[in-house]
Amino acid sequence: RGRQWPKETAKDQQQQKKQASSEMEKQEKKTRKEMEKQEKKISKEIEKQQKKISKAMEKQEKKTRKEREKQEMKSALTLTSVFLHVQDNREKKAKLTTEDLNPRKEKARKRRRIEATSLRLWRIKQIEKEQNSEREYYIQMRRMEIAQLRKRREKKAAKKKRRQEMGGKEVSRSRIMMRMSLWWSKLSRRSENNEAEQDSQVMKAVQETPGKCPSLMQDMKVQRAKARNRRRIEAARIRRWRIKQLPKEQQEEKASRLKTGEKVASRLKLRLEKKAAMKKRHQEKEEEVASGSLATFSSSKIKSHEEEAGRGRQWPKETAKDQQQQKKQASSEMEKQEKKTRKEMEKQEKKISKEIEKQEKKTRKEREKQQNKTRKEMEKQGKKSRKEREKQEMKSALTLTSVFLHVQDNREKKAKLTTEDLNPRKEKARKRRRIEATSLRLWRIKQIEKEQNSEREYYIQMRRMEIAQLRKRREKKAAKKKRRQEMGGKEVSRSRIMMRMSLWWSKLSRRSENNEAEQDSQVMKAVQETPGKCPSLMQDMKVQRAKARNRRRIEAARIRRWRIKQLPKEQQEEKASRLKTGKKVASRLKLRLEKKAAMKKRHQEKEEEVASGSLATFSSSMEQRRIGDLMVEMKSHEEEAGRGRQWPKETAKDQQQQKKQASSEMEKQEKKTRKEMEKQEKKISKEIEKQQKKISKAMEKQEKKTRKEREKQEMKSALTLTSVFLHVQDNREKKAKLTTEDLNPRLWRIKQIEKEQNSEREYYIQMRRMEIAQLRKRREKKAAKKKRRQEMGGKEVSRSRIMMRMSLWWNMKVQRAKARNRRRIEAARIRRWRIKQLPKEQQEEKASRLKTGKKVASRLKLRLEKKAAMKKRHQEKE
Structure with missing residues (x-):
């Protein structure tokens, strides 16, 4: 009851809606008309200004042309006058001979003078024509841009009108509504399909278990x-x-309409009817279940149920086939059209790219020259026009004020004092009007200041945000550094590298041991087979092993040096001195001396045995004994050779103790360095915060100063403006023409937009030039590469290598006739291809030379000789 309204109020509401809609339409029509009027005014003003600017530009260009022509004529005349004066003096001084009195020669001289002057004038005119054509080109470009801008604005206005006529943003709303309705219809369809599936499932369940039907239905x-x-x-x-x-x-x-009215009543009725129908159906089904008729359903009834449930989704077979055929045809047609369009687009793009490159090459140099000239001229003209405008504005302001004051003084003197003039209320009203005018101007100035300040504050906030982000990043990095140092810092990575190097070294040493073992086994086999060759083999083995040892020592020294470099500078010197001196070096020297002495003894014994020839005359029993002795000696050799890598037990213990001491010292140093680093980081963070505070304070001070100075200047400018225009503003603001165009905000905005567009255009032009320069560089690089290839022999080098490989492969299969045929065909194809790669002038010569001449004869001779040699070899082998 609280939400239902009587029927009379609904009618009243409808009437009110109609009235409101009619009023809204009227207001919209009025606003449209006003907007159209304003747009027309703005367009007219813009056109007037453009006409004025174009006229002024044309006048200035005409003046500059006339001045140039005068100057050029003067220069030409001065040159000719000087030339004639010199020539006359020469003729006067020269003695009159029969040649001088010749009238033909005098005519020739005059003709030459006239030709010289005319040539100079023609050149001057040519230069003027070029300059004028450049100027006209830039003027046309500017007019085209202005026309494009006008067209864009007209298009936007037309679009706006159309939208307003169609109901404005209501169109987009209606689209959203339409989409929502479509979505809703899809959702409802899905629910219907789900219900149909559920029905089918229930029917299956009924067939399987008739007793459970009521619970499933529930x-x-x-x-x-x-x-x-x-x-x-x-x-x-x-x-x-x-x-x-x-x-x-x-x-x-x-x-209100949704909540109350006819819709609600109709919905309620439908709901009640649906409920009644549902109750009837449920009662009938329950009765059937009770009687057990559902359990004895015939297959025909179930089929009818399924057909009824699935009718909305089943289509005839013929339509499905037709749809597939139509889809295939449409897809094939679309592919054909796409291929055609692709080819056409590629052709057009190639043509356009070629034309653009040609035009850009031509216009690049001309534009650069013209831009430099026009910039200088425009700057000069702009400076002159600014100075003249300022002078005129000052004069007009002074004349207006002086005239107004003079007239007002005379009026006050001559006018009779009436009751109206003596009225104090009117004087107050005049004063109030003046104050209001000044306050309005000041308010406008303040508004502009607020906008500027808001922009400034926004940029300051952005900068602060950036600084905060940088600070956060630095703090993150510092935290990461601390964590690393706590976990072991860069020492971890160093230790990993050391570990890897040690593993690699152990692998290398294992490989060397394995290689030595293999060499020993090979030597023993050789000794058993040929005892006489034993000394030389042993000597070779010794040399090889000595070289391998030297290599390993050099590698180990290099690794040690690299490890020392990776450590801090303080530890480097200690480590280097410890490596150079101490027990290690002494033990190594002793081992080396002992090895050398043992080697000398062995060499002497072997030389004596070789000299006596006892090795050659060994008996078999002695040989076996000698082999056993050699085996023992080899083992001792291996032990002695391996001592350089094996350390005594005492030194190993010392090394472990040294390692423990070094690790403990390293840990202590790491702790110290960590503490120092933490202290330094704290100091640095404090200093950074102090500097940031100082910078922020200085920025705030500067901002305050600049604000105050700007306010002062703007107040001065506002006061000067008010003092100039107060006298005129009482009743003469309508009549007085404001000469300054800068006071009009619309024109100022238009200028700003033009400036932005020009800056964007220049940016895109620069980008295009950069791209063209890059393309040019690439082409030049390619051309240079081509030249180098051609100088080095071009692609013939690689071809010759391929031919060499192919010839080797062919020589391996000379016996087969098929291979010969293939080679001949391939060689002919390669020759033809080579000839095609050459320039057209050389192609004919090469082809004729290949077909005839010495080469062919020499090749035939070689082939015949090869065949004869091959036959002989085959006969010999057989």
Whole structure:
């Protein structure tokens, strides 16, 4: 009851809506007309200004042309006058001979003079023509740009009008509504399909277990009721959202109309009817279940149920085939069209790219020259025009004030004092008007200042945000550094490298041991087979092993040096001195001396045995004994050779103790360095914070100073403006023409837009030039590469290598006739291809030379000789 309204109020609401809609339409029409008028005015003013600018430019250009012509004529005349004066003096001084009195020669002289002067004038005119053509080109470009801008504005205005006529933003709202309705219809279809599937499932369950039918039906009812509630809630949400999208005036009406009225009544009726029908169906089904008729359903009835449930989704077979055929045809047609369009587009792009490159090459140099000239001229003209404008504005302001004051003084002197003039209220009103005018101007100035300050503050905030982000990054890095140092810092990575190097070294040493073992086994086999060759083999082995040892020592020394470099500078010297001196070096020297002495003894013994020839005359028993002795000696050799890598037990213990001491010292140093680093980081962070505070304070001070100075200057400018225009503003603001165009905000905005567009255009022109320069560089690089290739022999080098490989492969299969045929065909094809790669002038010569001449004869001789040699070899082998 609280939400239902009587029928009379609904009618009244409808009438009010109609009235409101009619009033809204009237207001919209008025606003459209006013907007059109304003746009027309603005367009007219812009056109007037453009005409003025174009006229002024034309006048200045005419003046400059005339001045140039005068100067050039003067220069030409001075040159000719000087030339004639010199020539006359020469003729006067020269003695009159028969040649001088010749009238033909005098005529020739005059003709030459006239030709010289005319040539100079012609050159001057040519230069003028070039300059004029450049100027006209730039003027045309500017006019084209202005026309484009005008067209854009007209298009936007037309688009706006069309939107307003169609209902403005309501169009987009209607589209959203339409999309939502489509989405809703899809959702409802899905729910229907789900229900149909559920029905089919229930029927299957009924067939399988007739006793469980009522419980399944109940579950289905519950699920469907939940789904219905969900859909209702979603529909209500969408309705509310739609109402919110409407204007505020229409929202309340729409909401009230949805809540009350005919719609609600009709919905209630439908709901009641549906409920009654559902109850009837449930009663009938329950009766059937009770009687057991559902359990004895015939297959025909189930089929009819399934058909009814699935009718909305089943299509005839013929339509499906037709659809597939249509899809295939449409896809084939689309592919054909796409191929055609691709080819056409590629052709057009190639043509356009070629034309653009040609035009750019031509216009590049001309534009640069013209731009330099026009810039200088425009700067000079701009300076002159500014100075003249300022002078004129000052004069006009002074004349206006002086005239106004003079007239007002005379009027006050001559005018009779009446009751109206003596009225104090009117004087107060005049004063109030003046104060209001000044306050309005000051308010405008303050508004501009506020906008500027807000922009400034925004940029300052952005800068502060950036600084804060940088600070955060630095803090993160510092925290990461601390964590690393706590975990072991860069020492971890160093230790990993050391570990890897040690592993690699151990692998290398194992490989060397394995290689030595293999060499020993090979030597023993050789000794058993040929005892006489034993000394030389042993000597070779010794040399090889000595070289390998030297290599390993050099590598180990290099690794040690690299490890020392990786350590801090303080530890480097200690480590280097410890390596150079101490027990290690002494033990190594002893081992080396012992090895050398043992080697000398062995060499002497072997030389004596070789000299006596006892090795050659060994008996078999002695040989076996000698082999056993050699085996023992080899083992001792291996032990002695391996001592350089094996350390005594005492030194190993010392090394472990030294390592423990070094590790403890390293840990202590790491702790110290960590503490020092933490202290330094704290100091650095404090200093950074102090500097940032100082910078922020200095920035704030500077901002305050600049604000105050600007306020002072703006107040001065405002006061000067008010003092100049106060006298005129009482009743003569309408009549007085404001000469300054800068006071008009629309024109100022238009100028700003033009400036931005020009800057964008220049930016894009620069970008295009950069791209063209890059392309030029690439082409030059390619051309240089080509030249180098051609000088080095071009692609013939690689071809010759391929031919060499192919010839080797062919020589391996000379015996087969098929291979010969293949080679001949391939060689002929390669020759033809080579000839095609050459220039056209050389192609004919090469072809004729290949077909005839010495080469062919020499090749035939070689082939015949090869065949004869091959036959002989085959006969010999057979």
